[in-house]
Amino acid sequence: MSATAATTFDSLREALRGRVVTPQDTDYDEVRSIYNAMIDRRPAAIARCAGAADVRTTLAFARETGIDLAVRGGGHSGPGLCLVDGGLTLDLSPMRWVRVDPETETAQVGGGAELADLDHETHAFGLGVPAGIMSTTGVGGLTLGGGHGHLTRAYGLTIDSLIAADVVLADGTLVTATDKEHPDLLWALRGGGGNFGVVTSFTFRLRPVHTVGVAVTVWPVDRTAEVLRWYREFLPAAPESLNGFFAVLTVPPGPPFPEPIHGQKMCAVIWCYTGDPEPGRLEDVLSVVNEPAPPAFHFTTPMPYPALQTLFDGLMPKGLQWYWRGDFFDGIPDDAVAVHERYAHTLPTPLDNAPLPRGRGRPPGRPRRHGLGLPGRRLVRRHRRHRPRPRQRRPHPPVVRRLLDRPAPALHGRLVRQLPRRVRGPRTRPLHLPGQLRPPDHDQTRLRPGQLLPRHPEHPPSAA
Missing domain, CATH: 3.30.465.10 (Uridine Diphospho-n-acetylenolpyruvylglucosamine Reductase; domain 3)
Known part of the structure; x- marks a missing residue:
């Protein structure tokens, strides 16, 4: 940033009731972060507006200087439209009333x-x-x-x-x-x-709306096609007081789900019922959930509406990497059912890399998970040096390399900062991940906070 630009932002800072955050501020990285961790943009300044007057002042500044402008509300923009590299973000998040x-x-x-x-x-x-x-x-x-x-x-x-x-x-x-x-x-x-x-x-x-009826129905993932065909016929004919979200998910390792299905891939519908609050009414409406296939689990309960709104917050926290696309459809064609059936077993969900509970909570026959996280999450978490247990398979070396080499260069600093302190701290030891991915030079065997991960020779850094 030039001296002139810095002076201009100082004048904007003096004109606002809210704060103007720039890269020189210690909390800049925290303020610029949004829900989707795949977005890593660096605005020249973030104007945290405290009211409409601050908004008018920030817009006047952008108009006079010609700087690129983005507007941020809650920071949930999937494609990151609320941030702009080298520009000005008008941040409304202080206006939470x-x-x-x-x-x-x-x-x-x-x-x-x-x-x-x-x-x-x-x-x-x-x-x-x-x-x-x-x-x-x-x-x-x-x-x-x-x-x-x-x-x-x-x-x-x-x-x-x-x-x-x-x-x-x-x-x-x-x-x-x-x-x-x-x-x-x-x-x-x-x-x-x-x-x-x-x-x-x-x-x-x-x-x-106050208390709603909530139900969660999960079926084995290999019944995805049957469930989706039933869902597309049942929901339009159901009372409008019943809403259902279809999803393929990994069952969370906790109540109300029974332990035998913890960590299992399932297809599911999450139901919300705003109709007759009489006990048993929701069960009557959903008495047909056995038609596509016997559910692996079916659970109903009355729940305050805000509790339903927070039900999945812990499963989809801020800081994961997302790629979303959307469109409008008036039905679920057979081709869509076929695609769901084909990819349901491998469709990634936020819990796929979460550690499963120890002991009885682990599904029978399921191998222990290594602590190798996907890009954007921890790369190393309690990686064990001992021999694999029976039926336990270590990640294949090419898979590890692809996971480490795929992220854009701008994300590498973040990945290193997420390494556990015992790996990247002051008494660092060489980084040995599954697949024997080692730095090429002895002098690079110690990673420091903020240092980029060594790239594989087949994947040189791309020009930013």
């Missing part, structure tokens, strides 16, 4: 709020918004992308509940878009595209 009006059954939500903030405030009044399946998702990004979740079949998309928005336009004008004032802008925000301005607050029409 929610105001509920129980008389009009509406809620006004700050542009940086997460679903946990919204659910916490609205649940006290027996109300909610159809938005998402994880509490850490940002309200802004989810809403402006359309937004769906556990309540979608009952109450529609998130944008169907959006009735107003406060927007700072590119010229700094603050407007409120409703169906009467600036209706074209409200139409645009409700699915018309992007880049219309910075939304500093959303106003939602709330829906009645």
Whole structure:
């Protein structure tokens, strides 16, 4: 960064009520991190706006300097649109406030709020918004992308509940878009595209929801095709008060799942029921789950809606590497069923590299896992030097090399920093991973924090 640019950011820092974070700040890496660890972009500055006035000031700065600008809400953007290399990120995350009006059954939500903030405030009044399946998702990004979740079949998309928005336009004008004032802008925000301005607050029409019926049904993964065919026929004919998410997953090693299926690959449907709260009603609605195949596990319980929203937070924490793509479909064709059947056994899930519980919790006949993590997670975790146990296979050397050589050069520093302290600390020992991947020179046998991993000769560093 040039001296002129640094001086300009100093002036921006003085003009804002919030902070301006630059690479010189000690918490820069923490502030620039987002949910998807595959994104490793380095903005020249991050303006953490405390209110609409800060947003107007930051936009004026970007307009005057011509610097590239990105807007961040909750930081859940899969492709990392909330960060820009060498530019300015307008960060709304300090604006995490929610105001509920129980008389009009509406809620006004700050542009940086997460679903946990919204659910916490609205649940006290027996109300909610159809938005998402994880509490850490940002309200802004989810809403402006359309937004769906556990309540979608009952109450529609998130944008169907959006009735107003406060927007700072590119010229700094603050407007409120409703169906009467600036209706074209409200139409645009409700699915018309992007880049219309910075939304500093959303106003939602709330829906009645408090305690919902929750069910989890899992089948053996080799029955994926049968389950998916049944699912595509059953759900459209089911009451709209019943929502179901189909997924292929690795069963978590804990309750309510029984120990024999811990760590097993399964296909599953997670159900949410907002209909008749009478005991046994959800069981009656889902009495047909045996039709495609006998489930390996079926569990039902009443649950507060915010608890359902947080149910999978621990399975998909911030810091994993994701690649998402999405599209709109009006059905599940046979070709899609065939693809699911073909790849269900090998489809990666966040728990595939998690250590299984010791002792009785380990599925019979399943080999012990080595601590070699996928890129973006720990590379070394208690790697054992002793001989393999019976039926235990060490990772094949070419597989190890591909895992280490595939990440982009920008990620290598992060991978080294994630090595355990006993491997990269002050009393470091040579790094010996499965497959005998060793540094080429004796002087490089000690890795220091921030040092790049040695690359295999077949994979030279690419030009950044």
